[in-house]
Amino acid sequence: MTVPTIPPASYEELRNELAEKHEGLSKRLKQIAEYALDNPNDMALETVSGIAERASVQPSSLIRFAKAFGYSGFSEMQRVFRSYLVESGTNYKDRIRSFRNEHDQDGAPRNIVLDDFIDGGIAALKNLRDVVDPDQFEAAIKILGKADVIYLAAQRRAFPVASYLAYAFAQLDKRCVLVDGNGGMFFQQGHSIRSGDALLAISFKSYSPEVIQLVKETREKAIPVVSISDGLLSPLSQNSDVSLEVEEVEVHAFRSLSATMTLALTLVVALGRELQK
Amino acid sequence: MTVPTIPPASYEELRNELAEKHEGLSKRLKQIAEYALDNPNDMALETVSGIAERASVQPSSLIRFAKAFGYSGFSEMQRVFRSYLVESGTNYKDRIRSFRNEHDQDGAPRNIVLDDFIDGGIAALKNLRDVVDPDQFEAAIKILGKADVIYLAAQRRAFPVASYLAYAFAQLDKRCVLVDGNGGMFFQQGHSIRSGDALLAISFKSYSPEVIQLVKETREKAIPVVSISDGLLSPLSQNSDVSLEVEEVEVHAFRSLSATMTLALTLVVALGRELQK
DNA sequence: AGAAAAATGGAATAAAAATTCCGTTTCGAG
DNA sequence: CTCGAAACGGAATTTTTATTCCATTTTTCT
Known part of the structure; x- marks a missing residue:
């Protein structure tokens, strides 16, 4: 277990990382990666032992898995899976937030207030x-x-x-x-x-x-x-x-x-x- | 705090129950009901103390709240909020589509009108x-x-x-x-x-x-x-x-x-x- | 206004969950 | 085949989180 990179911060990144590293993983970790890609909902909502059972794996393997991708522990990785859940959902307050960030970037001297209202x-x-x-x-x-x-x-x-x-x-x-x-x-x-x-x-x-x-x-x-x-x-x-x-x-x-x-x-x-x- | 009914099992039911009972609730419980309806995501994903803080309420009030609606504790109620997240995540796009088709067929172009105005x-x-x-x-x-x-x-x-x-x-x-x-x-x-x-x-x-x-x-x-x-x-x-x-x-x-x-x-x-x- | 009941806050406790640790197993190179 | 390194399983431990309990406040009823 090497390669302590910066952990993916969005679901999309994580997904890619998972697919990419999949080959180089050990047996158990491969198994988990597959389960994670197939059941992102479980990854987001279940407990470590719950997922462990469903994926026929030991809880400790899940922690190892998370660490293999650079997270400090399983919980940190789970946050990424959760963010995916809320983004895809109906809630739109979060969408606004992401909107804003998008627009903040181009440093043009726009009317910030107007932009906010437009996005809103x-x-x-x-x-x-x-x-x-x-x-x-x-x-x-x-x-x-x-x-x-x-x-x-x-x-x-x-x-x-x-x-x-x-x-x-x-x-x-x-x-x-x-x-x-x-x-x-x-x-x-x-x-x-x-x-x-x-x-x-x-x-x-x-x-x-x-x-x-x-x-x-x-x-x-x-x-x-x-x-x-x-x-x-x-x-x-x-x-x-x-x-x-x-x-x-x-x-x-x-x-x-x-x-x-x-x-x-x-x-x-x-x-x-x-x-x- | 009385009326130990059967707790709502789906998000929709819970939503209605929340609205219906709202009037009869005590100050703090009302406050929580409002927060819950406004921030279902938080209710689904945050921890008790996290929600308590955001809603400016004590953690214990959240447990009382859950119990007031017939659940055994907060966790049980949270499951309902989570089920909503999963549903809206997975079927979200399909739901909308099928929804439109339904109405297209029985010749009611209302949604279409609304959609047009929204797009406009x-x-x-x-x-x-x-x-x-x-x-x-x-x-x-x-x-x-x-x-x-x-x-x-x-x-x-x-x-x-x-x-x-x-x-x-x-x-x-x-x-x-x-x-x-x-x-x-x-x-x-x-x-x-x-x-x-x-x-x-x-x-x-x-x-x-x-x-x-x-x-x-x-x-x-x-x-x-x-x-x-x-x-x-x-x-x-x-x-x-x-x-x-x-x-x-x-x-x-x-x-x-x-x-x-x-x-x-x-x-x-x-x-x-x-x-x- | 005063007593009883209900509601509330917050610390104490219990439960649950995540994480670590270590003995055992598997895998691969020599 | 043997040795060493990495991977694994599973119990033990720590951390986090939910829940309970009770003293205090607020409300309600008389």
């Missing part, structure tokens, strides 16, 4: 693809399509989304009321909703109490409520007939609205088609 | 990186930073951007006036601008005549004007001291606002920094 926005959009539940989306369109008048409720950060929707719905000749709280008449506006209408509420944490209250009240009247919010824990999701989930990334302590805006727009287009039938 | 949004953001002129951006920040009050003017499709900016500026303690034309008083609002202030106007084709007019009038008063618009041909650009160019992609006859929103946000953050000096 892109990540949020990609994530949107994964988290939007098609059934919920379908259901939302159904409800909104049937509604006589769509009431739009949103405050603060979410308000621009509602105002955009109001504009777009108007373009579609879909009647809507923007409950904007103008003149302190949030509830007066909101309470004029009635059977046959639908409420589309948008709010993110920290959730606007007015919007939450309106959602609850509307639901008690047995009027359908569609919500756009951030995650299952949102009080909006919990009190809506249908809820669409969006997660915006926070960059520099500010949240973008790219993903939410895109979802809103999609809603508009899908609704437009529904109405054409 | 991403393209617009990437484009933004190239078209924004750092010098102009810098100049815009200077002007806005020096302004006593920032007047925000936008109509129709651009209005949501202005309303978002109004919200964000308020967060920065930067005084601003949203010239929204409420009550038909667009010009009354707009004309109250005076020396020492600045106007930030946003408009896209077909350009809002009111906004154009306000820009011209303001400029005649020798008050600085910053504009966000689409291209150099825009009458806004031509009458502004500084103009920022954004190009949104049109998909299905609708324009998104992702890029514009991102630019707006960047402006906010950059302005925030400027103000701190």
Whole structure:
């Protein structure tokens, strides 16, 4: 056992190293290398003795194996296998990190802040693809399509989304009321909703109490409520007939609205088609 | 802590359980539930004390948390989080594909629409990186930073951007006036601008005549004007001291606002920094 | 406001896991 | 065939990690 090189830091590197050195390895180590390439998941998640058993090898061989590739022990090597697991997964916060690093390199005097937001926005959009539940989306369109008048409720950060929707719905000749709280008449506006209408509420944490209250009240009247919010824990999701989930990334302590805006727009287009039938 | 139910065996079940029980949980447990939903990766891979630290919680609380959901200990719950990692890693790409096909067949093109907008949004953001002129951006920040009050003017499709900016500026303690034309008083609002202030106007084709007019009038008063618009041909650009160019992609006859929103946000953050000096 | 119950923090303990160590086996050169 | 070096197996040890326990704080109910 020689060649104490610098240990591979990414799964890809490790994979290559494994394939390359494979020939020169001893019997047991070969066996392990093969097992590792075939079952990266096990390597990432199982314990040393667990893997040892499955691969028909002694635990100590696994440690030797890791050391043969330059790691200080098995645990260190396992970290590499784990990093692979999270990268390939859905989680996108990590993707952002890798994005950033990519961009940091070219030393051009770019607008760093803008780059961050662009990367964040892109990540949020990609994530949107994964988290939007098609059934919920379908259901939302159904409800909104049937509604006589769509009431739009949103405050603060979410308000621009509602105002955009109001504009777009108007373009579609879909009647809507923007409950904007103008003149302190949030509830007066909101309470004029009635059977046959639908409420589309948008709010993110920290959730606007007015919007939450309106959602609850509307639901008690047995009027359908569609919500756009951030995650299952949102009080909006919990009190809506249908809820669409969006997660915006926070960059520099500010949240973008790219993903939410895109979802809103999609809603508009899908609704437009529904109405054409 | 009661209700020893059968513990959720899949990530999906666990997710739902988490959302459902969330309300009834104690402070610390709630905190953990939120962290878990936001960071499933950590829950799957980190050690108890690692997670405890990141979530600002005691290790023992994590064990209590797991037990509150019926598991024998944290490790058992962690297995569920891990199973999710494996599934999403292995089948991730396939899942998405099959998912799309499903819907293609029953003729529901929703996902396709969403995909189009997502792709469009991403393209617009990437484009933004190239078209924004750092010098102009810098100049815009200077002007806005020096302004006593920032007047925000936008109509129709651009209005949501202005309303978002109004919200964000308020967060920065930067005084601003949203010239929204409420009550038909667009010009009354707009004309109250005076020396020492600045106007930030946003408009896209077909350009809002009111906004154009306000820009011209303001400029005649020798008050600085910053504009966000689409291209150099825009009458806004031509009458502004500084103009920022954004190009949104049109998909299905609708324009998104992702890029514009991102630019707006960047402006906010950059302005925030400027103000701190 | 005060007592009882529930929740929490944090150190102590138990359990599990990784790693080392060493006697034994295998392999290859002379 | 024999010797030496490398590889291996497996128990012993160390380290890390999970879990428990109890004193203290916070909440709830009266």
